[in-house]
Amino acid sequence: xxxxxxxxxxGIFDSGYGGLTVLKEIVKxxxxxxYLYLGDNARAPxxxxxxxxxxxxxxxxxxxxxxxxxPLVILxxxxxxxxxxxxxxxxxxPNIDPTKRVLGVIRPTTEIVGNYSKTKHVGILxxxxxxxxxxxxxxxxxxxPEVKVFQEACPMWVPLIENNEFNNEGxxxxxxxxxxQLLKKxxxxxxxxxxxxxxxxxxxxxxxxxxxxxxxxxxGEIVANGLVDYLKRHPEMESRLSKNNQLxxxxxxxxxxxxxQASRFFGKEIKSKHLGL
Numbered sequence: 001x002x003x004x005x006x007x008x009x010x011g012i013f014d015s016g017y018g019g020l021t022v023l024k025e026i027v028k029x030x031x032x033x034x035y036l037y038l039g040d041n042a043r044a045p046x047x048x049x050x051x052x053x054x055x056x057x058x059x060x061x062x063x064x065x066x067x068x069x070x071p072l073v074i075l076x077x078x079x080x081x082x083x084x085x086x087x088x089x090x091x092x093x094p095n096i097d098p099t100k101r102v103l104g105v106i107r108p109t110t111e112i113v114g115n116y117s118k119t120k121h122v123g124i125l126x127x128x129x130x131x132x133x134x135x136x137x138x139x140x141x142x143x144x145p146e147v148k149v150f151q152e153a154c155p156m157w158v159p160l161i162e163n164n165e166f167n168n169e170g171x172x173x174x175x176x177x178x179x180x181q182l183l184k185k186x187x188x189x190x191x192x193x194x195x196x197x198x199x200x201x202x203x204x205x206x207x208x209x210x211x212x213x214x215x216x217x218x219x220g221e222i223v224a225n226g227l228v229d230y231l232k233r234h235p236e237m238e239s240r241l242s243k244n245n246q247l248x249x250x251x252x253x254x255x256x257x258x259x260x261q262a263s264r265f266f267g268k269e270i271k272s273k274h275l276g277l
Contacts, residue, residue, distance in 0.1 A: 008242045009034035010227075011070030013061050015046035016162065017258075018197030019076030020265035022105065025220030026074075027247070029228055034246040036070055038275065039262070041253035045158050046079040047127030047196075054129065058084035059092060060277055066100055071240045073102045076223070078126055078195050081106045082133035101237060105219050106135050108226030109193055114144030116215050121188035124151040125178065125206075126195030127158060136195060150189060152182035154196075161198045162261065166205070175202060179209040191215045201265065250275040 012023045016039050023037055040046075040061050046054050058080040065073045075081045081104030088102050113122055124136045131153040140147050156174040160166045183189060192214055194200060200218045207216065231238040249272035251258035262270040 007034055007069050007244070007246070008071050008240050009036040009069060009246070009248070010241060011035075011062075011065035011068070011073035012037045012076050013058070013065060013073060013080065014039055014075075014077040014197065015057075015080060016041050016044035016158075016198075017261055017265045018158075018199075020262055020270075021197050021200045021218070022074070022076035022220045022223050024266050025224040026227055029224040030231075032243045032245055034242045034244050035248070036065060036068055037247070037249045038065055039249075039251045039253070039258060039272075040277075041251050041258055042277075043252065044162075045127070046077065046083075047129045047158060048155065049079075049129065051083045051133075054079055054083040055087055059088055062088060062092075062102055063096065064275065064277070066096065071100050072237055073100070074223070074227070075102065075104045076197055078105060078135075078197065078219075079129040079133075080104070082130045082135035101234075103227075103230065105197065105223050106139055106195075108223050109195075109217065109219055110136060110139035111143050111226075112222060113140060113191060113193060113217065114147050116217065117147060117191040119188040119190045120144070120147045121186045121190060122147050122149050123182045123186075123189040123192040124149060124195045125154055125157075125182060125192060125199060126151065128153040128155050130195050136193065148186065150182060150185040152178050152185070154178040157202065158196065158198050161201050164261075164264070166202055172205065175205050176209045179206065183210075189214065191217065193217045194219065198265075249273070252277055 085104040131151045137149040160171045251272045255272045258272045
């Protein structure tokens with residue numbers, strides 16, 4: 001059953017599966033709301049695509065979520081947040097519907113990272129697209145100008161996760177390699193942001209190659225806390241959201257393929273429906 005028009009769920013968008021790690025934490029903290037998840041798996045990964053392509057794809061999916069009744073959409077994807085969010089907020093929303101809102105995952109993380117780092121040396125592990133956008137250094141500088149940011153692109157990590165190869169011996173090489181390359185950039189890094197919503201699935205492996213004194217920040221809990229705060233500060237939006245404790249999942253890929261993979265990210269069995277774009 002498609003989301004009813006009188007329902008006003010919170011829309012969660014990702015290029016693939018990673019956003020489910022964010023949705024999982026949001027539902028844990030705010031179980032009363034309705035949620036509609038859309039994964040654009042047919043066109044994933046976004047991490048290596050151009051700025052313009054990511055923007056077009058993301059805008060298309062946001063419009064679909066609006067049409068399905070979502071007054072608030074969260075881009076639970078670092079690449080989409082880095083390459084599309086600002087344009088959508090500033091250029092498109094005023095024309096589509098100025099009462100609707102689109103939020104991302106980068107800002108909530110950058111607002112708090114400086115509170116964790118004693119050395120003020122912070123590392124970012126992300127996709128090529130997120131790293132090349134420089135969104136993290138730019139945003140962190142707004143809140144913590146004294147923090148030095150060191151980035152490392154990990155192009156193989158998402159394919160390893162999506163192909164369920166990340167627990168194999170072969171994946172250790174790519175995980176160790178990028179952590180080593182990041183730490184070579186500064187021996188003072190004491191806090192690392194997992195700048196891709198897929199990466200929480202690698203957290204145990206990442207820890208194997210990190211000194212114990214380094215804090216790892218995953219975005220799910222941070223974004224969930226940020227949403228709790230946002231809804232407190234915006235009662236006009238909070239009052240529009242429907243509260244039936246319902247979850248719906250849509251994918252632009254084959255639902256059978258999506259369901260099997262998605263359950264690993266979400267931690268529960270998922271039944272999705274196909275959405276043609």
